[in-house]
Amino acid sequence: MPGDGRHTLTVRRVGIDTYRENVVFLHRDCHVYRSAGFQALNKVEVTPADGGEAVLAVLNVVDDPAITRPDELGLSLQAFEQLALAEGAAARIAHARPPRSIGAVHRKIAGETLGYPDYLGIVREIGEHRYTKIEMAAFLVACTQGGMERDEVLHLTRAMAETGDRIDWKEPLVADKHCIGGIPGNRTSMLVVPIVAAHGMFIPKTSSRAITSPAGTADTMEVLANVELSARRFNEVVRAQRGCLAWGGTSRLAPVDDILIAVERPLSLDSPGQMVASILAKKVAAGATHLLVDIPMGPTAKVRTQNDALRLRKLFEFVGDRLGLHVEVIITDGLQPIGRGIGPVLEARDVMQVLKNDPDQPRDLREKALQLASRILEFDPDVRGGQGYVLARDILDSGRALERLRAIMAMQGRNPSPPEPGRLCKALPAPRDGKVAAIDNLQLARIARLAGAPLDRGAGVDLCRKVGDAVREGEPLYRIHAAFEADFAFACEAAEAASGFLLAGGD
Amino acid sequence: MPGDGRHTLTVRRVGIDTYRENVVFLHRDCHVYRSAGFQALNKVEVTPADGGEAVLAVLNVVDDPAITRPDELGLSLQAFEQLALAEGAAARIAHARPPRSIGAVHRKIAGETLGYPDYLGIVREIGEHRYTKIEMAAFLVACTQGGMERDEVLHLTRAMAETGDRIDWKEPLVADKHCIGGIPGNRTSMLVVPIVAAHGMFIPKTSSRAITSPAGTADTMEVLANVELSARRFNEVVRAQRGCLAWGGTSRLAPVDDILIAVERPLSLDSPGQMVASILAKKVAAGATHLLVDIPMGPTAKVRTQNDALRLRKLFEFVGDRLGLHVEVIITDGLQPIGRGIGPVLEARDVMQVLKNDPDQPRDLREKALQLASRILEFDPDVRGGQGYVLARDILDSGRALERLRAIMAMQGRNPSPPEPGRLCKALPAPRDGKVAAIDNLQLARIARLAGAPLDRGAGVDLCRKVGDAVREGEPLYRIHAAFEADFAFACEAAEAASGFLLAGGD
Incomplete structure (x- = not known):
């Protein structure tokens, strides 16, 4: 019934941020809602009345005409942006067909091994927003529980890499690094990239913002410089600075x-298969040819045993090899946070101390960055095996890495007023004399997040002691920084309930 | 920091129906949102400022002060109702702790068998709205994929039955019936209940509305009478009419x-364990002592093979026995829809035809209802084995069942203006001469839903032919009824693409 006025509704932008999920709003008295047997939380398909690409969204029902009137179709910010119509334009709404690939998900739930076409179908339809969050959770749990054959991990990685853009840098060697995460602090990329780039190697690394951690590299770099670059500017920086x-x-x-x-993280699903697919798909699409993967191992790290670390390493190598990506995996010490600061401002301070050879610099952060940089430098055929470390150290000690970071900052746009550590500050005292026997990565990350990191750049935790250090009763184990009373109270409460520090002995 | 004004926000009702999920809305510039490191889609805990029970909800971020101002806390209809505060009252918001039982879900994902305390913990926290939909999907998929030991099904059933109210009717025999669903039409409860109650047996059955089917018993009964009774009225009806x-x-x-x-259905997860737990938990809580379960079997039914039906029967028996509920399972013919009408008004017509002994009544619906009623009547120790059928037929043929339904309708509140079949009507003609070899339950249900059932009571499908019937080219296989052009078009399109009828031979 094209042209039938009954079918069209007037588009309205509803100022609700539904975060990576499209939502549309229909008034309960809307004739289309009343008639078409829609149900709340169903998936619907929205099409511009004059043709154009459809957008899929979840339906919410509204009783308040101030939000959406009966003749309107309300769209959440995400859905509105994706539909790309002006407010007041006409659009149609219909039942969305269920994803064709949902049958493959059910086969995976039933314990079957899926092939490449299955994974490609699933990945494509997820990309088209045909899957609900519930359906994605079902897919992810099915892959975790039944496990994935390593060929399946390869299929999933390939399907994800092929769905989206792909960069060809036209460079013989495109280096990259990635840490699987889980260790607070650990801001090595901001050291490794300038060292490697100063050597002249090409390392067009992009970084992420924190999702569940107190800081991502992008959050920390943003303390110093703009990180939201246009594709064009990103290219200019990379070409000029390597x-x-x-x-x-x-x-x-x-x-x-x-x-x-967005579904995996809240579920804390970190299965090896999904981790490898997620990391390698991004790197392959980004045009990397050589990748160093950092797997921190420790009792409160993501990977807790040598066996798990080795299994994960082999899976990275298997998939990388088949996708033409040279992958090297390094298993590092994940016993405790790396560096002192946890939270963007405090971590940026650590990084700058290392670059400036500050006598007070956190030695563990320096050492780990050198260790990683040396392995990447050795990807260079002109660097002799075993010479990477000396080379990296020279670049760092000579100030060339600092100089390179400053050049990158200048091109990205230096932050004219870098934020300071949060003004509210409380030291957590040692309850008695002792030696630090262990630090719980998870608890320290949690306290830093409660304090407001990463949203409040200056919030977080500043460690005064690390594993092996002696401390006397009343001396601070760490300081909590926050900007707002409410967060400060949350974080202090959490730290008092469980400091995350284990003290041993009394010497 | 109790009493700190920073913590409280003004409660506002936001007219959005988020369907069984609590959602709260914070303005992006709200100081609590800014400061406390909340993230969209996180779970938060809302507490009345002057104490009282907390409500858990998912956080959405709002840019439009017309929906929620920076000093306000917006609550979706569900969350507002649950919090039970007036608009303008003060409330606090905090990070929700993750459900304590999520560890058990992860163990289930890892393939472990869980014990009763695990299931009880999971069920309790789901009941407290501590689980997100994503977390529930993870739990359900883990139970489906890894499967559940029959002891686990028992644990889950017991945990669900014990979380909520429980009725004690103080009657020696409380009968109930349940069909696992999947067969369009099949409105047997509206016949079985009056037959059994007319005999004097106690059958305080409640019914459900359709979720994914074209009609539930409650939707169909609502064509004739009010079905939304207060607890008190429900008791009065049951006591008076049995x-x-x-x-x-x-x-x-x-x-x-x-x-x-609400999570299972959109995922089409119908694992035997979840089905048994879901049905039996409700019946145990409702105080039933004797239950007849109807398992329709057929190529387009939920249960497709004799083996699956038997396995399901044994699971019902195992769990029922251990919960002190006498369960009998009957495996019925699920080859095709039962009766002619699919959709509330059309199904109500079928039911009344059977009760009135209309010569045009659908014989299959009558026979199935008698078969079920006879088994329930034989729960009565005073009924001789094998005499149930004759007894049920006598009650039906004598008009006593009709009389009882009318008495029930009168007490529930007769509908003064019962709706009619949808005025838009199209017959789907047979494409050639032949005999009906098969009818696809799923496709017929889909067409009826597209036509507007169950929301539009008069919408649906009216079958003119059943399996085994001969038909000549051009004669109608069924009629589609709808109230609105848009639905009518959707349903006719779907029927033309696939009628759901398979014709054989040419005689």
Whole structure:
């Protein structure tokens, strides 16, 4: 019934941010809602009345005409942006067909092994927003529980890499690094990129913002410089400096990974298969040829045993090899946070101390960055095996890495007024004399987040003692920084309930 | 920091129906949102400023002060109702702690068998709205994929039955019936209840509304009478008539089942364990002592093979026995829809034809109702084995069942203006001469829903031919009824694409 006025509604932007999920709003008395047997939380398909690409969204029902009138179709910010119509334009709404690939998800739930066409179908339809969050959760749990054959991990990685854009840098060697995460502080990329780029290697790394951690590299770099670059500016920086420290969020590289992560993280599903697919798909799409993967191992890290670390390493190698990506995996010490600061401002301070050879610099952060940089430098055929470390150290000690970071900052746009550590500050005292036997990565990250990191750049935790250090009763184990009373109270409460520090002995 | 003004926000009702999920809205510039490191889609805990029970909800971020101002806390209809504060009251918001039982879900994902305390913890926290939809999906998929030991099904059933209210009727025998669903039409409860109640047996059955089907018993009964009874009125009807045909949606019997169903259905997860737990938990909480379960079997039914039907029967028996509920399972013919009408008005017509012994009545609906009623009547120790059928037929043929339904209708509140079949009507003609070899339950249900059932009571499908019937080219296979052009078009399109009828031979 094309042209039938009954079918069209007037588009309205509803100022609700539904975060990676399209939502449309229909008034309960809307004739289309009344008639078409729609149900709340159903998926619907919205099409511009004059043709154009359809947008899929979840339906919410509204009783308040101030939000959406009966003749209107309300769209959440995400849905409105995606539909790309002006307010007042006409649009049609219809039942969305269920994703064709949902049958493959049910086969996976039933314990079957899926093939490449299955994974491609699933990934494509997730990219088209045909999957609800519930359906994505079902897919992810099915892959976690039944496990994935390593060939399936390869299929999923390939499907994700191929769904979205792909960069060809036209460079013989495109280096990249990635840490699987889980260790607070640990801001090595901001050291490794300038060292490697100063050597002349090409490392067009993009970084992420924190999702569940107290800081991502993009959040920390933003303390010093703009990280939201246009594609054009990103290219200019990379071409001029051989490296970059920009946020990767605006790119269309393996976009399905971002959609899945929004479901994976709240579920704390970190299965090896999904982790490998997620990381390698992004790197392949970004045009990397050589990748160093950092797997921190420790009792409160993501990977807790040598066996798990080795299994994960082999899976990275298997998939990388088949996708033409040279992957090296390094298993590092994940016993405790790396560096002193946890939270963007405090971590940026640590990074600058290392670059400036400050006598007070956190030695563990320096050492780890050198260790990683040396492995990447050795990707260079002109660097002799075993010479990477000396080379990296020379670049760092000579100030060339600092100089390179400053050049990158200048091109990205230096932050004219870098934020300070949060003004509210409380030291957490040692309850008795002792030696630090262990630090719980998870608890320290939690306290820093409660204090307001990463949203409040200056919030977080500043460690005064690390594992092995002696401390006397009443001396601070760490300081909590916050900007707002409410967060400060949340964080202090949490720290008092469980400091995250284990003291041993009394010497 | 109790009493700190920073913590409180002004409660506002936001007219958005988020369907079984609590949602709260904070303005992006709200100081609490800014400061406390909340993220969209996080779970938060809302507490009345002067104490009282907390409500858990998902956070959405708002840019439009017309929806929620920076000093306000917007609550969706569900959340507002649950918090039970007036608009303008003060409330606090905090990070919700993750459900304590999520560890058990992760163990289930890892393939472990869970014990009763695990299931009880999960069910309780789902009941407290501590689980997100994503977390519930993870739990359900883990139970489906890894499967549940029959002891686990028992644990889950017991946990669901114990979380919520429980009725003690103080009657020696409380009968109930339940069909696992999947067959369009099939409105047997509206016949079985009056037959059994007319015999004097106690059958306080409540019914459900359709979720994914074209009609539930409650939707169909509503064509004739009010089904939304207060607890008090429900009791009065049951005590006076020995039976009832009311909607069970307002009761607090195994409420977690309703929450889980809202996730299960869109995922089409119908694992035997979840089905048995869902049905039996409700019946145990409702105080039933004797239950007849109807499992229709057929190529387009929920249960497709004799083996699956038997396995399901044994699971019902195992769990029922251990919960002190006498369960009998009957495996019925699920080859095609039962009766002619699909959709509330058309199904109500079928039911009344059978009760009135209309010569045009659908014989299959009559026979199936008698078969079920006879088995329930034989729960009565005073009824000789094998005499149930004759007894049921006598009650039906004598008009006593009709009389009882009318008495029930009168007490529930007769509908003064019963709706008519949808005025838009199209017959779907047979494409050639032949004999009906098969009817696809799923496709017919889909067409009826597209036509507007169950929301539009008069919408649906009216079958003119059943399996085994001969038909000549051009004669109608069925008629589609709808009230609105848009639905009518959707349904006709779907029927033309696939009629759901398979014709064989040419005689």
